Amino acid sequence: MASIRDxxxxxxxxxxxxGLDSTLLAKVCGxxxxxxxxxxxxxxxxxxxxxxxxxxxxIGFNLQYDLISLDELESGLKTVLDVIEFDRxxxxxxxxxxxxxxxxxxxxxxxxxxxANGMDELFCGYSSYKELFGHEDEMTDLMKALVEVARKDxxxxxKLALLFGVKYLCPFLSDGFVEYAMNVPSxxxxxxxxDNLRKHIVREVAIEIGVPAAAxxxxxxxxxxxxxxxxxxxxxxxxxxxxxxxxxxxxxxSEAKAYICSLGYxxxxxxxxxxxx
Numbered sequence: 001m002a003s004i005r006d007x008x009x010x011x012x013x014x015x016x017x018x019g020l021d022s023t024l025l026a027k028v029c030g031x032x033x034x035x036x037x038x039x040x041x042x043x044x045x046x047x048x049x050x051x052x053x054x055x056x057x058x059i060g061f062n063l064q065y066d067l068i069s070l071d072e073l074e075s076g077l078k079t080v081l082d083v084i085e086f087d088r089x090x091x092x093x094x095x096x097x098x099x100x101x102x103x104x105x106x107x108x109x110x111x112x113x114x115x116a117n118g119m120d121e122l123f124c125g126y127s128s129y130k131e132l133f134g135h136e137d138e139m140t141d142l143m144k145a146l147v148e149v150a151r152k153d154x155x156x157x158x159k160l161a162l163l164f165g166v167k168y169l170c171p172f173l174s175d176g177f178v179e180y181a182m183n184v185p186s187x188x189x190x191x192x193x194x195d196n197l198r199k200h201i202v203r204e205v206a207i208e209i210g211v212p213a214a215a216x217x218x219x220x221x222x223x224x225x226x227x228x229x230x231x232x233x234x235x236x237x238x239x240x241x242x243x244x245x246x247x248x249x250x251x252x253x254s255e256a257k258a259y260i261c262s263l264g265y266x267x268x269x270x271x272x273x274x275x276x277x
Contacts (some may be wrong), residue, residue, distance in 0.1 A: 011110055012035065013104075014029060014061075014113070015098065015116075017051070017221075018053075018215060019221060020202060020203060020216055021125075022038075022116045023059065023212070025114060027059060027206070028209070037062050038063040038064065039063075039064055039108075042067055044067070044070065051218075058215075059210075064108055065104070068232075070232065070239060073096070073233070080096050080160065081260070083156075083159050084156040089256060090222075098157045098160060098161075102164045103164055106164035112169060113161065113166055114170070115168070115169075116170075117154065117172065117173060118177070119199070121146040122177075123189045123202050127196075129198065130193050133190060189201060199220075242258045242262070246258070
Protein backbone atom coordinates (compact mmCIF):
# COMPACT_ATOMS: atom_id res chain seq x y z
CA MET A 1 0.00 0.00 0.00
CA ALA A 2 1.32 3.41 -0.97
CA SER A 3 0.26 5.02 2.32
CA ILE A 4 2.42 2.53 4.22
CA ARG A 5 5.29 2.40 1.72
CA ASP A 6 5.67 6.19 1.73
CA UNK A 7 5.93 6.46 5.51
CA UNK A 8 8.95 6.76 7.76
CA UNK A 9 12.06 5.00 6.45
CA UNK A 10 13.25 4.23 9.97
CA UNK A 11 11.72 2.22 12.79
CA UNK A 12 7.95 2.46 13.09
CA UNK A 13 5.52 1.38 15.76
CA UNK A 14 2.33 -0.56 15.13
CA UNK A 15 -0.50 -0.35 17.65
CA UNK A 16 -1.00 -4.05 18.29
CA UNK A 17 -3.64 -6.28 19.85
CA UNK A 18 -2.79 -9.64 18.29
CA GLY A 19 -6.05 -9.63 16.34
CA LEU A 20 -6.64 -9.89 12.61
CA ASP A 21 -6.27 -6.25 11.60
CA SER A 22 -3.22 -5.20 13.60
CA THR A 23 -1.39 -8.44 12.75
CA LEU A 24 -2.16 -7.97 9.05
CA LEU A 25 -0.89 -4.40 9.21
CA ALA A 26 2.30 -5.47 10.98
CA LYS A 27 2.92 -8.23 8.44
CA VAL A 28 2.39 -5.86 5.48
CA CYS A 29 4.78 -3.33 7.04
CA GLY A 30 7.39 -6.02 7.59
CA UNK A 31 7.03 -7.31 4.04
CA UNK A 32 7.61 -3.76 2.78
CA UNK A 33 10.92 -3.65 4.61
CA UNK A 34 9.88 -1.56 7.60
CA UNK A 35 11.61 -2.08 10.94
CA UNK A 36 8.65 -2.88 13.18
CA UNK A 37 8.08 -2.54 16.90
CA UNK A 38 4.70 -3.73 18.11
CA UNK A 39 3.16 -1.53 20.79
CA UNK A 40 0.42 -2.43 23.21
CA UNK A 41 -0.86 -1.31 26.58
CA UNK A 42 -2.78 -3.07 29.31
CA UNK A 43 -4.44 -1.88 32.46
CA UNK A 44 -3.78 -3.48 35.85
CA UNK A 45 -3.17 -7.01 34.55
CA UNK A 46 -0.54 -8.21 32.09
CA UNK A 47 -2.92 -11.06 31.26
CA UNK A 48 -4.59 -8.64 28.84
CA UNK A 49 -1.56 -8.83 26.54
CA UNK A 50 -1.11 -12.60 26.49
CA UNK A 51 -2.65 -12.79 23.01
CA UNK A 52 -0.45 -9.95 21.76
CA UNK A 53 2.67 -11.63 23.12
CA UNK A 54 1.75 -14.99 21.60
CA UNK A 55 1.08 -13.59 18.12
CA UNK A 56 4.14 -11.32 18.23
CA UNK A 57 6.30 -14.38 18.78
CA UNK A 58 4.62 -16.19 15.88
CA ILE A 59 5.30 -13.38 13.42
CA GLY A 60 8.76 -12.62 14.80
CA PHE A 61 8.43 -8.94 15.71
CA ASN A 62 9.56 -7.18 18.86
CA LEU A 63 6.74 -6.35 21.28
CA GLN A 64 6.87 -3.52 23.79
CA TYR A 65 4.12 -2.92 26.31
CA ASP A 66 3.17 -0.80 29.29
CA LEU A 67 1.16 -1.92 32.28
CA ILE A 68 -0.90 1.02 33.55
CA SER A 69 -1.99 1.20 37.20
CA LEU A 70 -5.29 2.72 38.31
CA ASP A 71 -3.51 5.76 39.80
CA GLU A 72 -1.65 6.32 36.55
CA LEU A 73 -4.87 5.79 34.61
CA GLU A 74 -6.60 8.63 36.44
CA SER A 75 -3.78 11.01 35.53
CA GLY A 76 -3.85 9.97 31.89
CA LEU A 77 -7.63 10.14 31.78
CA LYS A 78 -7.58 13.76 32.94
CA THR A 79 -4.92 14.67 30.38
CA VAL A 80 -6.89 13.07 27.56
CA LEU A 81 -10.13 14.78 28.62
CA ASP A 82 -8.30 18.12 28.59
CA VAL A 83 -7.15 17.54 25.01
CA ILE A 84 -9.87 15.75 23.06
CA GLU A 85 -13.47 16.50 22.23
CA PHE A 86 -15.39 14.00 24.37
CA ASP A 87 -18.45 12.89 22.43
CA ARG A 88 -18.94 9.34 23.75
CA UNK A 89 -17.32 6.92 26.18
CA UNK A 90 -15.92 4.57 23.53
CA UNK A 91 -13.98 7.44 21.94
CA UNK A 92 -12.57 8.34 25.35
CA UNK A 93 -11.54 4.74 26.06
CA UNK A 94 -9.79 4.38 22.71
CA UNK A 95 -8.08 7.75 23.07
CA UNK A 96 -6.77 6.84 26.53
CA UNK A 97 -5.35 3.61 25.08
CA UNK A 98 -3.65 5.47 22.26
CA UNK A 99 -2.36 8.16 24.63
CA UNK A 100 -0.34 5.45 26.36
CA UNK A 101 0.62 3.82 23.04
CA UNK A 102 2.02 7.15 21.84
CA UNK A 103 3.87 7.59 25.13
CA UNK A 104 5.34 4.10 24.73
CA UNK A 105 6.39 4.89 21.16
CA UNK A 106 8.15 8.05 22.30
CA UNK A 107 9.88 6.14 25.10
CA UNK A 108 11.39 3.78 22.51
CA UNK A 109 12.39 6.51 20.08
CA UNK A 110 9.66 5.85 17.53
CA UNK A 111 8.39 8.89 15.67
CA UNK A 112 5.61 7.15 13.74
CA UNK A 113 2.75 4.93 14.94
CA UNK A 114 0.45 3.06 12.58
CA UNK A 115 -2.88 1.54 13.47
CA ALA A 116 -5.36 -0.67 11.61
CA ASN A 117 -8.37 1.49 12.44
CA GLY A 118 -10.86 1.49 9.58
CA MET A 119 -10.93 -2.21 8.76
CA ASP A 120 -13.99 -2.98 10.89
CA GLU A 121 -15.84 -0.07 9.33
CA LEU A 122 -15.00 -1.05 5.75
CA PHE A 123 -15.22 -4.84 5.94
CA CYS A 124 -18.31 -5.38 8.12
CA GLY A 125 -16.40 -6.05 11.32
CA TYR A 126 -19.15 -4.68 13.54
CA SER A 127 -22.06 -6.93 14.47
CA SER A 128 -24.51 -4.22 13.38
CA TYR A 129 -23.78 -5.17 9.78
CA LYS A 130 -25.51 -8.50 10.41
CA GLU A 131 -28.80 -6.73 10.99
CA LEU A 132 -28.53 -5.00 7.59
CA PHE A 133 -27.47 -8.05 5.62
CA GLY A 134 -29.27 -8.11 2.29
CA HIS A 135 -29.94 -4.37 2.32
CA GLU A 136 -27.05 -3.03 0.24
CA ASP A 137 -28.00 0.65 0.35
CA GLU A 138 -28.38 0.64 4.13
CA MET A 139 -25.09 -1.21 4.56
CA THR A 140 -23.31 1.29 2.33
CA ASP A 141 -24.80 4.21 4.26
CA LEU A 142 -23.68 2.70 7.55
CA MET A 143 -20.21 2.06 6.16
CA LYS A 144 -19.85 5.68 5.06
CA ALA A 145 -21.09 6.97 8.41
CA LEU A 146 -18.74 4.73 10.39
CA VAL A 147 -15.75 5.74 8.26
CA GLU A 148 -16.58 9.38 8.97
CA VAL A 149 -16.75 8.64 12.71
CA ALA A 150 -13.42 6.81 12.55
CA ARG A 151 -11.80 9.73 10.75
CA LYS A 152 -13.11 12.18 13.34
CA ASP A 153 -11.78 9.94 16.10
CA UNK A 154 -8.38 9.96 14.38
CA UNK A 155 -8.36 13.76 14.49
CA UNK A 156 -8.70 13.59 18.26
CA UNK A 157 -5.96 10.96 18.51
CA UNK A 158 -3.71 13.17 16.38
CA LYS A 159 -3.88 15.76 19.15
CA LEU A 160 -2.63 13.18 21.66
CA ALA A 161 0.14 12.01 19.35
CA LEU A 162 1.43 15.59 19.15
CA LEU A 163 1.96 15.59 22.92
CA PHE A 164 4.76 13.09 22.36
CA GLY A 165 6.05 14.34 19.01
CA VAL A 166 4.65 11.25 17.31
CA LYS A 167 2.98 11.04 13.90
CA TYR A 168 -0.16 8.90 13.87
CA LEU A 169 -1.12 7.12 10.65
CA CYS A 170 -4.21 5.08 9.75
CA PRO A 171 -3.46 3.71 6.27
CA PHE A 172 -6.81 1.90 6.07
CA LEU A 173 -8.60 5.25 6.40
CA SER A 174 -6.71 6.83 3.49
CA ASP A 175 -8.84 8.09 0.62
CA GLY A 176 -7.48 5.53 -1.83
CA PHE A 177 -8.01 2.56 0.44
CA VAL A 178 -11.50 3.65 1.49
CA GLU A 179 -12.51 4.03 -2.16
CA TYR A 180 -11.14 0.56 -2.95
CA ALA A 181 -12.76 -1.11 0.06
CA MET A 182 -16.16 0.49 -0.57
CA ASN A 183 -16.19 -1.20 -3.98
CA VAL A 184 -15.45 -4.68 -2.65
CA PRO A 185 -18.68 -6.72 -2.95
CA SER A 186 -20.41 -7.12 0.40
CA UNK A 187 -20.72 -10.92 -0.07
CA UNK A 188 -16.93 -11.10 0.26
CA UNK A 189 -17.19 -9.40 3.65
CA UNK A 190 -20.28 -10.94 5.25
CA UNK A 191 -22.39 -13.94 4.21
CA UNK A 192 -25.50 -13.98 6.42
CA UNK A 193 -27.35 -12.47 9.35
CA UNK A 194 -25.79 -15.19 11.51
CA ASP A 195 -22.23 -14.49 10.38
CA ASN A 196 -20.28 -13.92 13.59
CA LEU A 197 -16.88 -13.99 11.91
CA ARG A 198 -17.31 -11.60 8.96
CA LYS A 199 -14.41 -9.80 7.18
CA HIS A 200 -13.85 -12.97 5.15
CA ILE A 201 -11.81 -11.48 2.32
CA VAL A 202 -9.50 -9.80 4.84
CA ARG A 203 -8.97 -13.11 6.61
CA GLU A 204 -8.20 -14.87 3.31
CA VAL A 205 -5.65 -12.23 2.33
CA ALA A 206 -4.09 -12.36 5.80
CA ILE A 207 -3.54 -16.11 5.60
CA GLU A 208 -2.15 -15.81 2.05
CA ILE A 209 0.57 -13.39 3.18
CA GLY A 210 1.53 -15.47 6.20
CA VAL A 211 -0.53 -14.15 9.11
CA PRO A 212 -0.91 -17.03 11.61
CA ALA A 213 -4.36 -18.61 11.65
CA ALA A 214 -4.55 -17.86 15.39
CA ALA A 215 -4.78 -14.18 14.48
CA UNK A 216 -6.39 -14.39 11.04
CA UNK A 217 -9.40 -16.34 12.27
CA UNK A 218 -9.84 -14.64 15.65
CA UNK A 219 -13.24 -13.06 16.21
CA UNK A 220 -13.34 -9.33 16.73
CA UNK A 221 -12.63 -7.96 20.18
CA UNK A 222 -12.61 -4.18 20.42
CA UNK A 223 -9.40 -2.51 21.64
CA UNK A 224 -11.11 -1.10 24.72
CA UNK A 225 -11.89 -4.67 25.80
CA UNK A 226 -8.70 -6.42 24.69
CA UNK A 227 -6.58 -3.82 26.51
CA UNK A 228 -8.73 -3.87 29.65
CA UNK A 229 -9.37 -0.09 29.56
CA UNK A 230 -13.17 -0.42 29.69
CA UNK A 231 -13.00 -2.57 32.81
CA UNK A 232 -10.26 -0.41 34.36
CA UNK A 233 -12.21 2.87 34.08
CA UNK A 234 -15.24 1.23 35.69
CA UNK A 235 -13.04 -0.12 38.50
CA UNK A 236 -11.40 3.27 38.95
CA UNK A 237 -14.84 4.85 39.27
CA UNK A 238 -15.84 2.32 41.92
CA UNK A 239 -12.65 2.95 43.92
CA UNK A 240 -13.68 6.62 43.95
CA UNK A 241 -17.04 5.71 45.44
CA UNK A 242 -19.20 5.60 42.33
CA UNK A 243 -21.50 2.60 41.97
CA UNK A 244 -23.86 1.84 39.09
CA UNK A 245 -27.04 2.10 41.22
CA UNK A 246 -25.97 5.47 42.65
CA UNK A 247 -24.97 6.66 39.18
CA UNK A 248 -28.35 5.63 37.77
CA UNK A 249 -30.18 7.48 40.54
CA UNK A 250 -28.11 10.58 39.71
CA UNK A 251 -29.13 10.29 36.06
CA UNK A 252 -26.01 8.63 34.62
CA UNK A 253 -26.06 5.43 32.59
CA SER A 254 -22.85 4.13 34.19
CA GLU A 255 -20.54 4.65 37.14
CA ALA A 256 -17.80 5.66 34.67
CA LYS A 257 -19.85 8.60 33.39
CA ALA A 258 -20.69 9.71 36.92
CA TYR A 259 -17.01 9.59 37.84
CA ILE A 260 -15.95 11.56 34.76
CA CYS A 261 -18.56 14.20 35.54
CA SER A 262 -17.18 14.45 39.09
CA LEU A 263 -13.81 15.41 37.61
CA GLY A 264 -15.43 18.50 36.11
CA TYR A 265 -15.96 17.30 32.56
CA UNK A 266 -19.26 17.63 30.75
CA UNK A 267 -20.96 14.40 29.75
CA UNK A 268 -22.49 14.48 26.25
CA UNK A 269 -26.28 14.20 26.24
CA UNK A 270 -26.21 11.20 23.92
CA UNK A 271 -23.67 9.03 22.17
CA UNK A 272 -22.77 9.64 18.57
CA UNK A 273 -25.73 8.11 16.67
CA UNK A 274 -23.48 6.71 13.95
CA UNK A 275 -21.39 4.54 16.22
CA UNK A 276 -22.80 1.02 16.21
CA UNK A 277 -20.48 -1.58 17.75
